[in-house]
Amino acid sequence: MASEKIGLISRYYNHYSLWSMFKAKNLSPQKLAGFTALILATVITLGTVLIDSNWKIIATAFVLTFLTSYYLYLYTLQNFIYRKIKLIYKFIYQTKASKREEFFNKNILPLKTIEEVSEDVEKWASQKKEELDSLRRNEAYRKEFLLNLSHELKTPIFAVQGYIHTLLDGAMDDPKVNKLFLKNSTKNIERLCRLIDDLDEISKLESGEMTINAENFVIQELIRDVFDTLSLKANTKGIKFNVKKGCEAPIHVLADKEKVRQVLINLIDNSIKYGRTDGHTVASIYIMDDKRVLVEISDDGIGMAEEHLPRVFERFYRTDRARSRDIGGTGLGLAIVKHIIEAHGQTINIRSKPEIGSTFGFTLESGE
Numbered sequence: 001m002a003s004e005k006i007g008l009i010s011r012y013y014n015h016y017s018l019w020s021m022f023k024a025k026n027l028s029p030q031k032l033a034g035f036t037a038l039i040l041a042t043v044i045t046l047g048t049v050l051i052d053s054n055w056k057i058i059a060t061a062f063v064l065t066f067l068t069s070y071y072l073y074l075y076t077l078q079n080f081i082y083r084k085i086k087l088i089y090k091f092i093y094q095t096k097a098s099k100r101e102e103f104f105n106k107n108i109l110p111l112k113t114i115e116e117v118s119e120d121v122e123k124w125a126s127q128k129k130e131e132l133d134s135l136r137r138n139e140a141y142r143k144e145f146l147l148n149l150s151h152e153l154k155t156p157i158f159a160v161q162g163y164i165h166t167l168l169d170g171a172m173d174d175p176k177v178n179k180l181f182l183k184n185s186t187k188n189i190e191r192l193c194r195l196i197d198d199l200d201e202i203s204k205l206e207s208g209e210m211t212i213n214a215e216n217f218v219i220q221e222l223i224r225d226v227f228d229t230l231s232l233k234a235n236t237k238g239i240k241f242n243v244k245k246g247c248e249a250p251i252h253v254l255a256d257k258e259k260v261r262q263v264l265i266n267l268i269d270n271s272i273k274y275g276r277t278d279g280h281t282v283a284s285i286y287i288m289d290d291k292r293v294l295v296e297i298s299d300d301g302i303g304m305a306e307e308h309l310p311r312v313f314e315r316f317y318r319t320d321r322a323r324s325r326d327i328g329g330t331g332l333g334l335a336i337v338k339h340i341i342e343a344h345g346q347t348i349n350i351r352s353k354p355e356i357g358s359t360f361g362f363t364l365e366s367g368e
Helices: 002-022 029-051 055-093 099-111 114-168 175-207 219-229 231-235 257-273 306-311 321-327 333-343
Strands: 215-218 240-243 252-255 280-287 292-299 348-353 357-366
Touching (some): 029 055, 114 175, 215 219, 219 231, 219 240, 219 257, 219 280, 231 257, 252 257, 252 357, 257 292, 257 333, 306 348, 333 348, 333 357
Parallel strands (some): 240 280
Antiparallel strands (some): 215 252, 292 357
């Protein structure tokens, strides 16, 4: 009784192991051909035993059947599989086979294992997934950009339209009103012109049309020039400019001076717009290594929440749209700054905290 149970368990185990091997995901053509040949050879050998009990004949029948079945089945299976694999590769590369590809299909592809082909397909699928994700992100950015652009254009256009219609409807005869409306219309037209100029500039930067004319200059001197340029605007809020103590020693950089001036004007102008009354804007300059210089513009203004920091350099991105629009600007300044710095092969970053202030830092090539 015990031996019968052991035999039953053994047969069940052998059956289960064989079945589990057939169900294996990575079963190779060689293994599949081997299993099939073994089954055929076993069946034919058992038939031979019933006809003739000569062990030499039985052994010969088993070996011949196994070898013939194995190689015949393997050849058929591989030809079938690699025909399908060729179709997969044609689908992946989506091109008509060149002479090189024909050579690959005839000579190299058959040498590839199923696992290698599987890896190629997985890489292709992963690449396509990344491309689709990138297209979706770009589509989302495009929609957001068009929506923001439409909004930015509508505001000054509708304002001018409203003032002109009001003047035509009779306000033109009132000398107190007509001059005010014309001034407001002019302001909105100027804002529209700045927006178009910024869009044109950022398009040139993104397309690579704008060239970088590098020259050697002292960065502190340029910063002080920008401080002087924006001093009247800073005085209206009582904001004081200064270079951080210990950073006064002249440091030479190799960059496009006028483009860097534009970067500094944007960053320092922002520090005035979003700085607190009677606050400070501080410029810091550090030698990082033999190749780079770090320039930082810091303020003690309203700052930004951490969630906004990854997006501040996007076109038209505003942390507070209504407030930012009242302050002025096209919403493209920081995007232009980022493109100019990246056109120099350098990087820009931001640190900020609400009610503490913001620090914009960018690198330039050392001119020493």
